[in-house]
Amino acid sequence: MQITTALVSLLIVVQGGSISCLDLGHGIDGRISGGELAEVNQFPYQVGLSIEEPNDMFCWCGASLISDRYLLTAAHCVEKAVAITYYLGGVERLTPRQLIRSTNPQVTIHPGFNCETLENDIAVLRLPEDAVSCDSIKPIRLPGISSSRTTYDYVPATASGWGRMNDESSAISDSLRFVSQYVESNEDCEYCYANIKPTNICMDTTGGRSTCTGDSGGPLVYKDPSQDSDLLIGITSYGKKSGCTKGYPSVFTRVTAYLDWIGEVSGVIYS
Structure with missing residues (x-):
């Protein structure tokens, strides 16, 4: 079986030039499968990414804040990114504590990333400004x-x-x-x-x-x-x-x- 038929990456892509980053997802009720609602400040390291790609393509992914300037995400989310809007500190997706937009995102994709097999599916993102330090926005620790x-x-x-x-x-x-x-x-x-x-x-x-x-x-x-x-x-x-x-x-x-x-x-x- 070819790898492309056996697995699927977990992002969603929306086509059409009339859809903007902030329009993405109005009036929908999907979420993590079988999950529970998060409480305010429960996941202060969780970041949402609204990613703009060429030809008016948009997708949504998650990321993790690991310092006041850096995040980790999947390489397949950002390999084609031409702009990224970062949603920090929110439980409701479109009402974050901090909103940062970058039209020239600093994306470092692992050099061994393979878009067919999703091997080495990791990327580091650098925010264009510091993340606010508060109860709803805090970096998560990495293993030592x-x-x-x-x-x-x-x-x-x-x-x-x-x-x-x-x-x-x-x-x-x-x-x-x-x-x-x-x-x-x-x-x-x-x-x-x-x-x-x-x-x-x-x-x-x-x-x-x-x-x-x-x-x-x-x-x-x-x-x-x-x-x-x-x-x-x-x-x-x-x-x-x-x-x-x-x-x-x-x-x-x-x-x-x-x-x-x-x-x-x-x-x-x-x-």
Whole structure:
């Protein structure tokens, strides 16, 4: 089976020159599949991206704030970006605490990114101005270099985003939602995806609780009890083309595989 028929990236694209960034998603009710509504300030690191591409194409993705100037997202979200509007600190998607627009976005895509297989699906974004520091806007911690070999197999983790609720939803959500499930081992994940790499991390989606279209680039987070802090361990990358609610694992880019590269690009690094 060709990889393009086996998986699908989790962004949504809207065609037509009459649609602007702020028009995207009015009057829709989709969201992360089977998720719960986020509370105010629950995910202060969550960022929404309205991405403009050539030929009046627009898409929506998620991202994670890792410092006052830098974010992590999926490379497939921003590889064609000509402008990006950043939505920070909001639960309702179109009413953020801070709105930043860049018509010349600073995007660093991993040099090994493969748009066909979605290998190395990670990118660093630099904001054109500092993110406001407040209860609703805070960076998330990255795992330390000393944790780079940690697999996080079978620990609980949380994914969040404004993606669709299910495969029948026509578009993305106005409200931020989240799901908390267990990380699967890569060995288990390989039963569903032949292309799983050590640079991927997978989440169980039993009960149809999953990331879905519109969640790409968003965070997968583990609460480390030893430090009592949230750690960004994954970036939403792809799922089965057959649907978000079929029980197939969600696939993320494994953040620990890229800590050195992230540090080189952004200066954000933990020991």
